[in-house]
Amino acid sequence: MKIHKIIKVPTGEIYVAQGEKGLLEFLTVGDYGKDANIKADFLGITRELNGVPNGKPMPLTEKLVITISTQYGCSMGCKFCDVPKVGAGRNATQADLRDQILTAIRQHPEVKHTKRLNIHYARMGEPTWNYHVVVNALLLHDIVKPYIGDSLIHPVVSTMLPKNNRGLREFLRQWTDKVKNGVFNGDAGLQFSINSTDDKQREYLFSGNSLPLEEIAKIGRELPIPLGRKYALNFALADNSIMDGKRLRELFDPEKFMCKITPLHRTASCEQNHIATTGGYELFTPYMTVEEDLKAHGFDVIVFVPSYDEDNGLITCGNAILSGKLPTSTYELIENER
Structure with a gap:
């Protein structure tokens, strides 16, 4: 896979490379660590997050995060995401998925082993449209072993639960049975992007392309009890x-389910559609009432807040260099001839 562009930002690198159908975007991230930017009472991390200062990520030998694209663009049309600006969603191939991971790993030959490798299927595209994602996850140990040995691998799928995807239930069944509860014995994640408990509000945010909440709940009841994290x-x-x-x-x-609360990342689409989390990067106030309400109803709750370096560096979800946006943090651009 030929890299056309590397953008180095304070917390990682964003890559644009040639896939089998066009240009794909993926990235590597250095994590701050759970003590820096999450609050999770059930994990014993109880202090309020009144902003997360820019800092130095942990060494990649402690944790390496690779976020890859499952599609070229996306057709979900979410009002808070820049990826639809890249174009309609076309599935990445099996070779595309493998090559994004290997290209990212090869950019860091100094990392021979890491305590945790997270593979997030979450840069461009809705992953449940692409069954290659399940197959790729099942092959991950063989794919990365020549480079980082027996490092712990933790794959994660984040889905908007598209209502027109007839294969959605089968994808999630295979992910939970074969990947999360199977090959990875709990060391894999599944995230449902919900954003609101009001279906009219969700219709707007997801441009009418996500299932109603009651339909999502039916799917949730069909899923097995998760091994590892909920x-x-x-x-x-x-x-x-x-x-x-x-x-x-x-x-x-x-x-079976925990809740995760984040600010809306400040994408171009959020700015255009006047969607924001006022004070969400400086104060705990926007999360306090919601966190307490969810905990009162029995849910484990994680509040995750990125630093300005993470958000301004476009490492966070909903961003895409291919949409025409560039980081507003300090960055270095390396371009290769096509």
């Missing part, structure tokens, strides 16, 4: 987000 219900909170812990508890079992 399945995650993700809420990227906007200023007017409607959150009802009672309704969520009626639909989802806290024995």
Whole structure:
């Protein structure tokens, strides 16, 4: 896979490379560590997050995160995401998925082993449209072993639960049975992007392309009890987000599902659509009431807040260099001839 562009930002590198159908975008991230930018009472991390200062990521030998694209562009049309600006979603091939991971790893030959390698299928595209994602995950140990040996691997799928995907239930069944509870024995993740408990609000945010919450809950009830970490219900909170812990508890079992709260990342689409989490990068206030409500209804809750370096470096979800945006943090651009 030929790299056309590398953008080095304070917390990682963003790559644009030639895939089998066009240009793909993927990245490597150095993590700050859970003590830096999460609050999770159930894990014993209880202090409020009143902003996360820019800092130095952990060594990649401690944790390496690789986020890859499962599609060229995306057709979901989410109001908070820049990836639809790249174009309609076309599935990446099996070779594309493998080559993104290997290209990212080869950029760091100094890393012969890491305590944790996270593979996030979350840069461009809705992963449940592409069954190659399941196959790729099942092959991960063989793919990376020549480079980083027997490092712990933790693959994660984040889905917007597209309502027109007839293969959605089968994808999730295969992911939970074969990947999470099977080959990885719990060391794999599944995240549902929910953002609101109000279906009218969700219709707007996901441009009518995500299932209603009750349909998502039916799918949730069909999934097996997860080994390892619970399945995650993700809420990227906007200023007017409607959150009802009672309704969520009626639909989802806290024995199977935890909740994750984040600010909406400041993408071009968020700015154009006037969607924001005011104060979400400086104060705990936007999360406090929602966190308490969810905990009161039995859910384990993680609050995750990125630093300005992470968000301004476009490492966070919803961003895409191929959409025409560049980092507003300090960055170095390396371009190769095509």
